[in-house]
Amino acid sequence: MTREEVAELAPERSRVIDVEQFVDVAAVDPIYFESRYYLVPDREWSSPFRVLRQAMAAADRMAIGGSRCGHDATSPRFVPMAR
Numbered sequence: 001m002t003r004e005e006v007a008e009l010a011p012e013r014s015r016v017i018d019v020e021q022f023v024d025v026a027a028v029d030p031i032y033f034e035s036r037y038y039l040v041p042d043r044e045w046s047s048p049f050r051v052l053r054q055a056m057a058a059a060d061r062m063a064i065g066g067s068r069c070g071h072d073a074t075s076p077r078f079v080p081m082a083r
Contacts, residue, residue, distance in 0.1 A: 019065040028062065 017039070041049040056062060 017065050019063045021064050022056070022059075022061045023064060025060050025062050028064075 039049075
């Protein structure tokens with residue numbers, strides 16, 4: 001395969017986070033939190049993002065989801081952080 005053919009196989013970049021499910025924070029072993037990434041919404045989405053973060057914190061829940069950044073498909077865990 002050529003480099004161009006390999007590049008065509010790479011997943012498309014996305015700015016969307018797909019939440020697969022919400023789980024209790026205590027249900028996830030902390031060993032899975034090897035890396036930390038902080039999500040910051042665009043200005044127009046800051047209010048909905050804040051409501052989601054507050055709801056997750058109040059319910060002691062976290063989101064399990066996926067995102068594509070660069071060429072790597074990831075399965076991050078989203079834990080609400082207080083500000």
